[in-house]
Amino acid sequence: MMRWPYKISLRYRSIFRKSRVEQELSDELRFHLGSLIEENIAKGMTAEESRYAALREIGGLEQIKEECRDMRRVNYIENFIQDIRYGLRQLRRSPGFTVIAILTLALGIGANAFIFSAVNGVLLRPLPYPNSNRLAQVWSTNPHTNRWGDWVSYPDFVDWRAQNKVFEDLVAYRTWLTNITGGDHPDALFTVLASSSLFSVLQSQPLLGRSFLPDEDKPGHNRVVVLSDALWRSRFGSDPHLVGKTVVINGESYTVIGIMPPHFRFPLNPPEGLVPSAWLPVGLDPSQSDRGSHNYRVVGRLRPGVTPSQAQADMEAIARNLAQSYAADQGLGIKVAGLEENVTSEVRPALLVLLGAVGLVLLIACANVGNLLLSRAVARQREVALRLAIGANGSRIVKQMLTESVLLALIGGGVGLLLAFQGLSFLVKLAPNVPRLHESTVDSRVLIFCSFLSLATGILFGLVPAFQASRIHLNEALKQSGPSRRLGSGPRLRGMVAVAETALALMLLIGAGLLIRSFVRLSNVELGFNPRNVLTSMIMLPESRYSAPNRQAAFFKEAIRRIEALPGVESVAAADSVPLVTNDTGSVSVEGQPQPTLDGMSIQAERPKITPGYFRAMGIPLLRGRTFTWADNETSLPVAIVSDAAARLYWPNEDPIGKRVSESDESEGRIVWRQVIGVVGDVRQDGLADKVRPSVYTPLSQLPMPFAALIVMSRMDPQSLADPVRRQVMAVDKDQPLFSIQTMQEVVDDSVSNRAFQTVLLSLFAAVAMTLATIGIYGVMSHSAAQRTREIGIRMALGAQKRDTLKLVVSQGMFLALLGVSIGVIGALALTRFMSSLLYGVKPTDPMTFIGVSLVLAAVSLVASYVPARRATKVDPMVALRHE
Amino acid sequence: MSKPTDLVQGTLDLLILKTIALEPMHGWGIAQRIRQVSGEVLQVNQGALYPALHRLEQSGWIKAKWGESDNNRRAKYYSLTPAGRRYQEQEHANWQRLSAAIGLVLETP
Numbered sequence: 001m002m003r004w005p006y007k008i009s010l011r012y013r014s015i016f017r018k019s020r021v022e023q024e025l026s027d028e029l030r031f032h033l034g035s036l037i038e039e040n041i042a043k044g045m046t047a048e049e050s051r052y053a054a055l056r057e058i059g060g061l062e063q064i065k066e067e068c069r070d071m072r073r074v075n076y077i078e079n080f081i082q083d084i085r086y087g088l089r090q091l092r093r094s095p096g097f098t099v100i101a102i103l104t105l106a107l108g109i110g111a112n113a114f115i116f117s118a119v120n121g122v123l124l125r126p127l128p129y130p131n132s133n134r135l136a137q138v139w140s141t142n143p144h145t146n147r148w149g150d151w152v153s154y155p156d157f158v159d160w161r162a163q164n165k166v167f168e169d170l171v172a173y174r175t176w177l178t179n180i181t182g183g184d185h186p187d188a189l190f191t192v193l194a195s196s197s198l199f200s201v202l203q204s205q206p207l208l209g210r211s212f213l214p215d216e217d218k219p220g221h222n223r224v225v226v227l228s229d230a231l232w233r234s235r236f237g238s239d240p241h242l243v244g245k246t247v248v249i250n251g252e253s254y255t256v257i258g259i260m261p262p263h264f265r266f267p268l269n270p271p272e273g274l275v276p277s278a279w280l281p282v283g284l285d286p287s288q289s290d291r292g293s294h295n296y297r298v299v300g301r302l303r304p305g306v307t308p309s310q311a312q313a314d315m316e317a318i319a320r321n322l323a324q325s326y327a328a329d330q331g332l333g334i335k336v337a338g339l340e341e342n343v344t345s346e347v348r349p350a351l352l353v354l355l356g357a358v359g360l361v362l363l364i365a366c367a368n369v370g371n372l373l374l375s376r377a378v379a380r381q382r383e384v385a386l387r388l389a390i391g392a393n394g395s396r397i398v399k400q401m402l403t404e405s406v407l408l409a410l411i412g413g414g415v416g417l418l419l420a421f422q423g424l425s426f427l428v429k430l431a432p433n434v435p436r437l438h439e440s441t442v443d444s445r446v447l448i449f450c451s452f453l454s455l456a457t458g459i460l461f462g463l464v465p466a467f468q469a470s471r472i473h474l475n476e477a478l479k480q481s482g483p484s485r486r487l488g489s490g491p492r493l494r495g496m497v498a499v500a501e502t503a504l505a506l507m508l509l510i511g512a513g514l515l516i517r518s519f520v521r522l523s524n525v526e527l528g529f530n531p532r533n534v535l536t537s538m539i540m541l542p543e544s545r546y547s548a549p550n551r552q553a554a555f556f557k558e559a560i561r562r563i564e565a566l567p568g569v570e571s572v573a574a575a576d577s578v579p580l581v582t583n584d585t586g587s588v589s590v591e592g593q594p595q596p597t598l599d600g601m602s603i604q605a606e607r608p609k610i611t612p613g614y615f616r617a618m619g620i621p622l623l624r625g626r627t628f629t630w631a632d633n634e635t636s637l638p639v640a641i642v643s644d645a646a647a648r649l650y651w652p653n654e655d656p657i658g659k660r661v662s663e664s665d666e667s668e669g670r671i672v673w674r675q676v677i678g679v680v681g682d683v684r685q686d687g688l689a690d691k692v693r694p695s696v697y698t699p700l701s702q703l704p705m706p707f708a709a710l711i712v713m714s715r716m717d718p719q720s721l722a723d724p725v726r727r728q729v730m731a732v733d734k735d736q737p738l739f740s741i742q743t744m745q746e747v748v749d750d751s752v753s754n755r756a757f758q759t760v761l762l763s764l765f766a767a768v769a770m771t772l773a774t775i776g777i778y779g780v781m782s783h784s785a786a787q788r789t790r791e792i793g794i795r796m797a798l799g800a801q802k803r804d805t806l807k808l809v810v811s812q813g814m815f816l817a818l819l820g821v822s823i824g825v826i827g828a829l830a831l832t833r834f835m836s837s838l839l840y841g842v843k844p845t846d847p848m849t850f851i852g853v854s855l856v857l858a859a860v861s862l863v864a865s866y867v868p869a870r871r872a873t874k875v876d877p878m879v880a881l882r883h884e
Numbered sequence: 885m886s887k888p889t890d891l892v893q894g895t896l897d898l899l900i901l902k903t904i905a906l907e908p909m910h911g912w913g914i915a916q917r918i919r920q921v922s923g924e925v926l927q928v929n930q931g932a933l934y935p936a937l938h939r940l941e942q943s944g945w946i947k948a949k950w951g952e953s954d955n956n957r958r959a960k961y962y963s964l965t966p967a968g969r970r971y972q973e974q975e976h977a978n979w980q981r982l983s984a985a986i987g988l989v990l991e992t993p
Contacts, residue, residue: 003943003945003965003967004944006944007943010941024960028910028959028960031910031912031953031959032934034957038955058931063931064930067931067934068934068938070935071939071942072938
């Protein structure tokens with residue numbers, strides 16, 4: 001016969017017919033008591049005697065009841081509900097404590113939820129392509145610029161693709177800013193030019209139409225385009241018959257062959273956070289392309305079972321062969337790494353450091369709330385003693401206390417989650433350049449993380465106070481009229497908590513200090529140009545109508561003339577390179593010298609093509625010689641201007657004026673020698689933290705380009721010039737949109753935005769940590785001073801000076817603080833090396849930061865212990881003696 | 885009142901099950917019966933008896949029903965469930981085997 005029907009009906013009764021069950025329990029025990037009394041009377045006792053005897057014999061009626069309740073097995077549910085009710089009541093009864101604790105926890109848990117959402121969105125979520133773990137980024141490495149994502153030349157890519165045995169296929173791609181015309185207005189278009197293998201490598205297919213055919217990346221076959229869902233909707237009104245029609249891109253007709261699904265994105269970390277909206281085949285003949293021009297990025301799909309490191313070995317062999325066959329490939333290595341890793345490699349260390357930082361903040365928050373609970377435990381001693389006396393056992397008390405702390409943590413976590421939600425949108429604004437960040441949301445994983453964290457937090461900060469509370473000595477606690485003076489190891493425990501808090505806060509402050517110092521260093525870097533009042537924008541002339549170089553030059557000349565005539569405009573120039581935005585890096589040649597090399601590698605130089613007003617507009621100083629004029633044109637003597645670094649590198653201790661250079665590689669065939677006519681100051685083309693490269697400037701009119709940035713320097717807010725400049729350009733050619741309009745100051749700020757984001761966040765967390773730690777130290781010191789009121793009273797009564805007493809209390813606080821600082825310094829020494837990749841010009845063990853931050857924290861601790869100490873000495877000795 | 889002989893939990897369970905095997909009984913009755921039958925040796929403390937009864941009930945070995953006692957008061961009567969009856973027999977057999985074994989060990993000179 002089965003037992004479970006009985007069990008279920010009993011459990012049901014226990015939960016839902018609770019008062020009935022309780023009544024029955026009372027009745028049953030009362031019957032027993034009655035029978036006992038009757039028996040005693042039968043033995044000859046009086047009614048009263050027999051009653052007392054029975055009660056004595058039966059012992060603790062409530063304890064028996066409680067034990068019987070335990071047997072019901074559902075007691076834990078009931079107790080839990082009861083504990084929650086009781087806990088909520090307790091929290092309501094001391095709103096001050098509750099609010100402080102919840103806010104502290106909300107800060108701690110919220111900061112964690114916030115950073116975890118970012119980590120989750122950026123690092124943890126798989127890339128949005130099928131089997132994305134088999135996608136790998138492949139790039140050429142150059143010992144001089146050995147870093148992530150160096151570019152690949154198209155001929156190298158073609159050889160890699162043909163010779164490797166580890167990839168199913170590879171794709172080469174580059175981004176291309178152009179425009180789309182036809183219809184009522186021109187639009188700037190951010191596109192990706194790729195080999196025809198693009199969609200097969202990504203295993204992503206258009207929603208409508210088809211992807212590229214294998215031959216479509218050959219010249220003459222490449223007039224096809226795949227559009228993004230967004231472009232299809234915005235520009236073509238979701239026309240369901242668009243596939244097969246032609247659109248005008250860069251002045252030429254392209255047939256739309258496909259529309260991608262809405263979520264499709266590639267690449268994931270495009271420059272300047274632009275979102276590509278069309279994918280076109282490259283249309284390149286590899287035999288005609290320059291092996292020295294590194295313009296492409298390469299992604300490959302690994303064969304199943306091949307790891308990136310296995311692929312690395314195979315590809316290295318290919319790179320060695322290429323290096324032997326082609327001069328341009330000499331010294332080039334190769335690197336294969338998972339795409340996921342590559343997309344986020346730049347932000348990974350920062351996010352992990354931040355995650356560590358918020359972890360520390362949460363620990364400090366836990367310590368603070370734990371401390372508060374310890375203080376409360378003292379005040380609640382009598383309550384606990386009473387509960388123990390009327391039948392609760394120790395574990396019951398621990399459970400109840402833990403329920404309270406977990407309750408606190410859960411409420412704190414809820415508030416924290418709201419904070420995180422707010423914080424995330426702030427984060428996206430702060431760091432527009434973090435790939436995939438804008439897709440980060442508070443998703444189920446974040447919710448689970450947050451709930452788990454809250455639970456763990458509640459148990460972490462509640463466990464010690466709960467055990468302390470359950471271990472009180474019944475008799476003593478009940479006898480005392482006021483809160484007990486000593487509570488087990490309380491004071492020592494609190495001291496330890498204060499030390500730990502100080503140490504944790506110090507580590508965070510040192511981390512933030514290092515980042516701030518890096519940021520200051522970086523902000524003080526010589527840009528080499530003056531971003532003030534400079535507006536940049538880009539223009540891409542369609543080759544169909546501007547194929548002749550002189551037409552391109554004429555367009556820019558006319559546009560510059562018109563813009564210069566605008567009121568307030570000082571200087572206008574066009575250039576194919578804008579510092580920190582776009583650049584053209586490659587080999588240059590110096591007449592009468594071998595390729596300039598460093599450690600056997602040809603040195604890469606910047607090769608900007610500019611119009612005469614460029615140096616003035618950008619505020620780059622002319623050091624010697626003259627600048628270009630409009631007279632330097634196609635028919636005149638080929639000329640060049642070099643940067644200071646180039647002059648010192650190519651002609652050390654010689655006058656560079658009159659020497660000859662070329663902006664292309666001598667070994668690549670026919671080159672034009674240019675006479676150096678001037679030397680200008682060095683400019684950071686690539687990034688503030690990067691090394692200055694030598695630059696060779698050439699006149700745009702001698703080397704016309706269809707693409708150029710317009711640079712406008714004015715006497716006023718450059719933003720206000722955006723529309724007038726646009727109108728002047730449209731006046732020259734109504735089909736030419738200006739895109740990427742931004743001030744140079746924005747460009748500079750943007751280039752450091754990720755660093756700003758790390759610095760601001762870590763500083764914020766460090767400030768929170770320091771505040772919490774200060775509150776913690778203050779709390780511990782106040783408590784300890786209050787406990788020593790009597791001792792202080794005696795000392796003062798015996799003639800101790802205020803100063804001595806003050807010293808006594810303060811020195812105790814300072815002892816804790818210095819201990820915390822010492823531990824923190826050791827911890828920071830161990831941890832800061834993990835953030836070395838985030839630093840610029842500062843060592844992870846920078847003594848200035850370490851000493852400075854330690855002093856600040858020590859000073860704050862001094863104040864935090866001085867205030868309670870002073871209060872203690874103000875006590876009237878007589879009052880102090882009567883204390884307790 | 886002297887502390888009754890300590891009964892191991894399993895033993896008390898077996899005594900209760902055996903006692904109510906014949907007829908439904910209330911807690912008081914069970915305690916009295918065990919005391920009488922054991923010749924006043926086994927004194928069941930109510931602090932142990934009632935939790936044990938509740939535990940057995942919750943485990944589905946015994947079931948309870950309210951009824952009238954000899955002196956016309958409402959009392960909770962416990963009786964074996966079919967599963968409890970089998971359980972009691974099984975435990976009884978276990979006990980006999982165990983006590984026989986202990987007896988053997990103790991009586992062997």
